Amino acid sequence: MDEVIERKHGPGLLRLDESTREHLEVLAEGAAALAEFSLAAISIRDGDELEVVAAYGPGVADAIVGRRLPVALLEAELANSDEWGPWRFVPHDRETPEIADYGYVSDDVVVDSPNAWHPRDLLAAPLLDDDGELLGVLSVDVPLDGLRPGKLQRELLEKCAVVTRRAALVALERMALGEQVRLASQAREIVRRALSEPSLDLVVEASRAAIMSCFDSIGMWFLALDAQGGTTSAWYAADAAAGVDPGTYGVEDMLMQVSRTAWDDQRVVPLHAARREDEGPTAADLERLSELLEQVGIGSALLVPLGAGSECTGFIALARPSRKREWTPVELDVALDIGHDLGIAVANARQVDQLRRIDSYRTELVNTLAHELRNPLFTVAANLEMLEDAELEPHDQKSVASASRGVARLSGVLEDLLTMARVADPHAVLESETVNLLELLAVVEEECGGVAAAKDVDFVVHPPAEPFLVSGSPDELVRMLCNLSSNAVKYTDAGGRVDVRLTRAGAEVVVTVQDTGIGISEEDQRQLFQEFFRSTNPDALERPGTGLGLAIVERIARRHSGHVELSSRAGDGTTVSVTLPLD
Incomplete structure (x- = not known):
């Protein structure tokens, strides 16, 4: 279950879906036409680099799409620019040497004029989000008239930048939302598959990477209440920079109180450093928690209550380093769903x-x-x-x-x-030693053979040609084999037969006890290994027994890393096989 969701976005976009890329190509073509230029390109930020993802113009797409430019180099280049509204113009004589190898140079400009467009002139419009963060760049090249833009064309350029920025942001936000929905669905599926794990620790371990990746979180604090009022608590950090375990700040009771209120309201609680938005009975707690986030260097957190039915059984808190990025409605809905799923895991763990x-x-x-x-x-x-x-x-x-x-x-x-x-007893230590099963069969034959003879039942042990060595307790293994054999003799009438065999199955040994006795109904077989269960067959009930024999066999086999299989039909005998790993 150790799955990690692949992310396609960080500070920028690592990979665009085909629909968004086509949309940006149309924007590049429209920008060139509106601004009256021959060539246009749109680059999108990916971390510390810009990648050209869409281009318009003869041969330009094949030449530059996929090129990457360090953001720092572009910023250094634009520091020497002239501001034309949202555009930045860098004449060729101010070009920095470091950026020379990254640019695209067209040979189509041949106008003989003092105001002619130079092949190495740069005209670019940074595409900023609503917080002023750089998302990408729109650039144009080779004006249709071959001249640097005059006043009228600059007005067209400004309109072009505004329209392109708005359309590009909508396209990127739509893609990011679709990607977020995909990641959320994937995270939800991983959590629900993890519920099949046998313990709460394994459920969390199998799903935490997916949860943290889905919510772009640097840390996750998990706390669950047990049935005795104690807690299970763990802090998972994406890396060493994810801060100190918040459990050391003694705010568990406060967070549980907020979580209980949130569970009653069926909502999750976004928290921001030094910022409080909630009002009501938990407002003071939220204010203190926001101050704590600021102290430990966490920009924002999402408190997700865990619960089942009407009871809140714990919480997870997801941390992000920046408070600028809001928790989206998609994230809030998915987080509440995950709270329900993990709440079921907590409830199951408490029952177990x-x-x-x-x-x-x-x-x-x-x-x-x-x-x-x-x-x-x-x-x-x-x-x-x-x-x-x-x-x-x-x-x-x-x-x-x-x-x-x-x-x-x-x-x-x-x-x-x-x-x-x-x-x-799960706490009882198994004192193991190397045991030769062939020697144990001799003990079984001695103990059960006389009883079988007295009942006129043939008791036949088929000794193997090789010794079979297993690791375990000789006393327990003898008890297991004697229980199987005496059971077979007990439920086999005079004139019947019981066969005991040892066979190899790869790296395992199979002990098989087969009888021609009264058999067991399908209904009884489903309960046969439960303590104190006695058959519903009146013929079987007439024979003395405690109902513990086969239950002991099953427990001993399990203690020795083995398993038991039974095949039987009423009136047609029974075969019981115990498989054990060879030493």
Whole structure:
């Protein structure tokens, strides 16, 4: 998900779309005709350079479109110019040596007159935005009459500059707006795809680059409230020049208060250094925040509340170095949408955290109960053993035997509970060593073979020709294999068969236990690995079990970076496969 939106604009425009370029070419042609010149060109600013993007005149487009000129060189050249309204005229004898290699020289001027146009004369009109920033330059060359413009032609030139500037600004603004909409849609899509990430940290990590790029931001402060009243906070900077983490200024509570109000109103809040525009209950907070922006060198910021339903669950604050550039309506709408999307991610993270806490509490409770029950159960079992050795009446002997069987079943349940608590505990450390699965199969055959024989079930272990080594806990892996095998024997009737195999699958080993037993319905298969689930099949319910066997298998497999697959049909046997990575 590590995607970055490609930007096509910075201080100027890096690349024009075809529609805007064609529009500027028409403007260049119109400027030449209106000003009564043979040639015209429009250059657009890209950072510290100007690029010729449109030209009109015989052969001039092929010669100069794509040429780039440093803005500093043009400014130095225009410092020697004569001002003709919006135009700047630099006679050839004032041309600076540094700019000589950048100009276009036409050989079409041949008028023999003291006022003749010289091939190296320069006439250019800077195209400025409403804040006086240079966006581009309109230049013309080779007047139709071959003479430098007189008073009447200068009036035409002034009208030409005004019309061209206005039309060029509209074209560039339209393109910038279209580009902004495209970037916003792309950012929104990236954020929504990031919601599939398994944790809040990964959601933010997968989408922050897209968010910062979409809003042309140098920094993003993310803060989310958890269900216990704590916070998750992070500051992401585009580079080292993006300033200090604003979290160090102790304004979290203030920003959360403003964010809650903004979430209630379903809006985002633009902030500007040393400038306050809002009125109302949060006005004092906004004034203080604006002063803080000025202190840390951030020109403007956009505070975006995060939330789900009626609850505000955090915010993101996007920073820009300049306060001149306003936050556009498109940006405000997209920011609010992203606030909704990230608010869902925060809400999901809080639910997952609560589920983890519940699961942790359940594990702790099961551990405590199992340990507390173990001692009295041991006492009961010891006393029953003494009674078995005593001389009792036949009726009393049957009662003791029945109680002993009950104690044995309870002991099995306790062992399953303790095992389940241990393998399901995310904090339980897996003490790994190299384990030969072939050796473990011998243990499984010894433990399950006798039970299978007593039931008249063929229990066949197919030893592989090579050892299969995995990394893990031998005790847990034996428990996993025994659970699978004893389960297969339990649900296979007399005359049936259970096969246990080890096979290689690339860099993994597959343990397969296949039986000819009673099988499992499709409905039961969907819940089979849940704790305490027992089959709905009456035939299966008659056979004793805790409903933890396969759940333990699944947890142990997961702890060993493996996975479990099951294939079965009611009345037609079951195949369970556990895949583990080879050491």
